[in-house]
Amino acid sequence: MTSPSDFELSRRKLLAGTAASVALTAAPSIVNAQAPTIAEQNAAAGSATLKVSFTVNGAARDLTLDTRTTLLDALREHLHLTGTKKGCDHGQCGACTVIIGGRRINSCLTLAVMHEGDSITTIEGLGTPEKMHPMQAAFVKHDGYQCGYCTPGQICSAVAVLDEIKAGIPSHVSADLNTPVQLTSAELRERMSGNICRCGAYSNIAEAISEVAGRPA
Amino acid sequence: MKSFTYERAQSPAAAAAAAARHPDAKFIAGGTNLLDLMKLEIETPAHLIDVNGLALDKIEPTQEGGLRIGALVRNTDLAADARVRRDYAVLSRALLAGASGQLRNKATTAGNLLQRTRCPYFYDTNQPCNKRKPGSGCAAIGGFSRQHAIVGASDACIATHPSDMAVAMRALDAAVETVRPNGATRTIPIAEFHRLPGNTPHVETALSPGELITAVTLPKPTGGVQIYRKVRDRASYAFALVSVAAIVQRDGTGHVALGGVAHKPWRLESADAQLPRGAKAVTAELLSGAKPTRENAFKLPLVERTLGAVLTEAKG
Numbered sequence: 001m002t003s004p005s006d007f008e009l010s011r012r013k014l015l016a017g018t019a020a021s022v023a024l025t026a027a028p029s030i031v032n033a034q035a036p037t038i039a040e041q042n043a044a045a046g047s048a049t050l051k052v053s054f055t056v057n058g059a060a061r062d063l064t065l066d067t068r069t070t071l072l073d074a075l076r077e078h079l080h081l082t083g084t085k086k087g088c089d090h091g092q093c094g095a096c097t098v099i100i101g102g103r104r105i106n107s108c109l110t111l112a113v114m115h116e117g118d119s120i121t122t123i124e125g126l127g128t129p130e131k132m133h134p135m136q137a138a139f140v141k142h143d144g145y146q147c148g149y150c151t152p153g154q155i156c157s158a159v160a161v162l163d164e165i166k167a168g169i170p171s172h173v174s175a176d177l178n179t180p181v182q183l184t185s186a187e188l189r190e191r192m193s194g195n196i197c198r199c200g201a202y203s204n205i206a207e208a209i210s211e212v213a214g215r216p217a
Numbered sequence: 218m219k220s221f222t223y224e225r226a227q228s229p230a231a232a233a234a235a236a237a238r239h240p241d242a243k244f245i246a247g248g249t250n251l252l253d254l255m256k257l258e259i260e261t262p263a264h265l266i267d268v269n270g271l272a273l274d275k276i277e278p279t280q281e282g283g284l285r286i287g288a289l290v291r292n293t294d295l296a297a298d299a300r301v302r303r304d305y306a307v308l309s310r311a312l313l314a315g316a317s318g319q320l321r322n323k324a325t326t327a328g329n330l331l332q333r334t335r336c337p338y339f340y341d342t343n344q345p346c347n348k349r350k351p352g353s354g355c356a357a358i359g360g361f362s363r364q365h366a367i368v369g370a371s372d373a374c375i376a377t378h379p380s381d382m383a384v385a386m387r388a389l390d391a392a393v394e395t396v397r398p399n400g401a402t403r404t405i406p407i408a409e410f411h412r413l414p415g416n417t418p419h420v421e422t423a424l425s426p427g428e429l430i431t432a433v434t435l436p437k438p439t440g441g442v443q444i445y446r447k448v449r450d451r452a453s454y455a456f457a458l459v460s461v462a463a464i465v466q467r468d469g470t471g472h473v474a475l476g477g478v479a480h481k482p483w484r485l486e487s488a489d490a491q492l493p494r495g496a497k498a499v500t501a502e503l504l505s506g507a508k509p510t511r512e513n514a515f516k517l518p519l520v521e522r523t524l525g526a527v528l529t530e531a532k533g
C-alpha cells in the first residue's frame with residue numbers, strides 16, 4: 001500500500017523527472033542558438049508548429065502549438081483552463097466534453113489547429129461559483145456526482161442536450177421520427193450515454209437535468 | 218503521436234492533388250477515428266489535409282428525385298434532416314444507434330464510411346495483425362473472436378466493419394461520389410465500395426490513393442417500412458454484435474443488409490428474393506457458407522431471431 005505521503009513523494013519525483021527530460025530534448029537546439037523560438041525547438045525535435053486563434057469563453061486567444069496538440073490539451077496545458085477533464089483521451093468517456101458553436105463535442109478527439117475562428121465554451125464559461133449556470137446549480141442541489149471528475153463534461157453535455165431536444169433532433173429512443181421529441185427520462189438518459197460516471201451518480205445526474213428541463217425525473 | 222505537418226484544403230480537387238503530392242498524407246474530417254488511431258500510432262500520417270473548410274456540408278435533391286449528401290455532413294445533421302427522417306428512416310435510425318451525441322456532432326458522412334475495424338488486436342500494437350501490419354499474421358484467428366465476422370472472412374483477417382450508417386446505406390442502394398488527384402470524378406456503388414479482406418485486409422475500400430469522397434447519393438425514395446435493429450452488449454453507446462437494416466414493402470418484398478457479421482455491410486440480392494418466405498429462408502441464404510468461430514457461432518441464431526423480430530414489426 002502506498003500512503004498519501006508516498007504518493008506525494010513519487011508525484012514530485014515524477015514532476016522533476018519530466019522537467020529533466022524536457023530540458024534534455026531541448027538541449028541540442030539551445031547549444032548553438034541564443035534564444036530559439038518554440039517553432040525552432042520543435043523543428044529540431046522533428047515536429048511542426050502552427051498558429052491558431054479562437055475564442056474561449058468569450059475571450060480571444062492566440063496560440064502557437066505543435067500540430068499534435070488536441071483541443072483538450074490546448075485548453076488545459078496552454079490556457080490553464082483545467083475544468084475540462086482528461087479521462088480516457090479516446091472519446092469513450094465524455095469527461096472532455098466542451099461546447100463549440102452551441103454543439104457538444106469530445107475535445108480529446110480534435111486538434112486545436114482545426115478550430116481556427118471557432119467559439120468554444122468550457123465549464124468555466126458556463127458559470128462561476130458565485131454565479132452558477134442553472135445546470136451547475138442543479139447538479140449541486142441534487143448531488144449529481146461523487147468524486148466530481150466527470151462532472152464538467154456531464155454539465156456541458158447536459159446543457160447541449162436540452163438545446164438538441166429544443167432543436168427537434170431525434171434520438172435512438174424517440175418513438176416517432178416525424179413528430180416533435182418528447183421530453184422523457186428515457187430521452188435524457190439515452191442522450192447522456194456518451195458521459196460515463198464511474199461513481200455511478202447517474203440517478204442524481206438524471207434528476208438534476210430533469211429539473212432544469214422542467215420535468216419530473 | 219508521430220509528428221505531422223498540416224494544411225487546410227481550399228477545394229475538393231486541391232485536396233486530392235495535395236494528397237498526391239504527399240504520399241504519407243491523410244485527409245482529416247471529424248477526426249474521431251483518425252486521431253484515436255494516431256494517438257496509438259496505428260495510423261502515422263506525415264501530413265494532414267483538413268477538409269473541414271470545403272463546401273461539402275449540404276444535403277440537396279438530385280435530378281433523379283433522390284438526395285446528395287455532402288461528404289462533410291455531420292452524422293447528427295444527416296439523422297435529423299426532415300427528408301431523411303421521412304423518406305430514408307432506416308438511415309436516420311442507423312445513425313442514431315451509433316456512437317454518442319458528442320461523436321455524432323463531429324463525425325462526417327465520409328469519415329463514418331471509412332472508419333476502421335474495432336478488432337481488439339488491430340488496436341493492440343503488440344499483437345500480430347495483417348490489417349495493421351501486412352504479413353504479420355492474425356491474432357484474432359484462434360484468439361478472442363466474439364465480435365468477429367462469420368461470413369466473407371479469409372485466412373488473413375476475420376474483422377468486421379463497425380459502421381451502422383453504412384449498413385443502412387447498403388440497404389438503400391447508395392453510391393459514393395469521389396474526385397481523384399487528376400481531377401477526374403467517379404461514382405462507386407456502395408456494394409463495391411467496401412472490400413472483403415482476402416489476402417490484403419489492409420486494403421479496405423475501392424478508393425485509389427489520394428481519392429477524396431465528395432458525396433453519397435441516395436436513389437429516389439422507395440417507401441416501405443424501414444427498420445434498423447441493433448443488438449449490442451449495452452442498450453446505448455456500444456458497437457453492434459449484429460444489426461439488421463430492412464426496407465419491407467407491403468407485398469413482402471424488400472431489402473435486407475446486416476452489420477456486425479462481415480468485413481463490409483452484408484447484403485445479397487438472392488437473399489432479398491427470399492423475403493416473402495420469412496426470416497429463416499432469408500438468413501439461410503445470407504449466411505450460406507458462414508464460417509463462425511467457436512466464440513461467435515451465437516451470431517447465426519442471433520441474425521435469424523433479430524431478422525424475425527424486424528419482419529414481425531414490419532407487418533405492424
Ligand SMILES: Cc1cc2nc3c(=O)[nH]c(=O)nc-3n(C[C@H](O)[C@H](O)[C@H](O)COP(=O)(O)OP(=O)(O)OC[C@H]3O[C@@H](n4cnc5c(N)ncnc54)[C@H](O)[C@@H]3O)c2cc1C
Nearest residue numbers: 246247248249250251315316324325328329331380381430
Ligand atoms: C467511443 C466511440 C464509439 C463509437 N461508436 C460507434 C457506433 O456505435 N457505430 C458507428 O457506426 N460508429 C461508431 N463510432 C465511430 C464513429 O462513427 C467514427 O469515428 C466517425 O464516423 C468517423 O468520422 P470522422 O469524420 O470523425 O472521420 P475521421 O476520423 O476524420 O476520418 C476517418 C477516415 O476517413 C478519411 N476521410 C475523412 N473524410 C474523407 C473524405 N472526404 N474523403 C476521403 N477520405 C476521408 C480519413 O483520412 C480517415 O482515414 C464510435 C467512435 C468512438 C470513438
Ligand code: SF4
Nearest residue numbers: 336346347355374375
Ligand atoms: S481479424 Fe483482421 S484486424 Fe483483427 S487481428 Fe486479424 S488481421 Fe488484424
